[in-house]
Amino acid sequence: MDGKELAKNALDEIPKANADAKQIVGLVKESGKITGYKLSDETFVAKPQAVQMAKQGEIKGVGVAHRGDTEYLKSIPDGSENNNLGNLPAVSPEE
Numbered sequence: 033m034d035g036k037e038l039a040k041n042a043l044d045e046i047p048k049a050n051a052d053a054k055q056i057v058g059l060v061k062e063s064g065k066i067t068g069y070k071l072s073d074e075t076f077v078a079k080p081q082a083v084q085m086a087k088q089g090e091i092k093g094v095g096v097a098h099r100g101d102t103e104y105l106k107s108i109p110d111g112s113e114n115n116n117l118g119n120l121p122a123v124s125p126e127e
Contacts, residue, residue: 057120
């Protein structure tokens with residue numbers, strides 16, 4: 033099993049994205065923790081809302097994982113580092 037497969041196994045769910053699914057283009061952070069996301073249509077969503085949207089196929093390129101009781105989004109490994117959530121810029125909803 034390669035690293036990509038191991039990373040996929042760490043995801044609880046890999047939702048099938050809709051044809052019109054948005055992409056995450058920025059991270060909203062508070063004290064270094066991700067609290068929300070900026071989407072490709074310029075809207076901002078809170079982390080829990082983004083998890084629900086991903087489950088409904090409204091956000092592409094991400095899977096759902098959990099730590100304790102908290103669900104969060106992770107990039108689906110595709111061999112490219114450029115589109116990993118951790119490599120996206122931090123953005124502010126006030127911009």
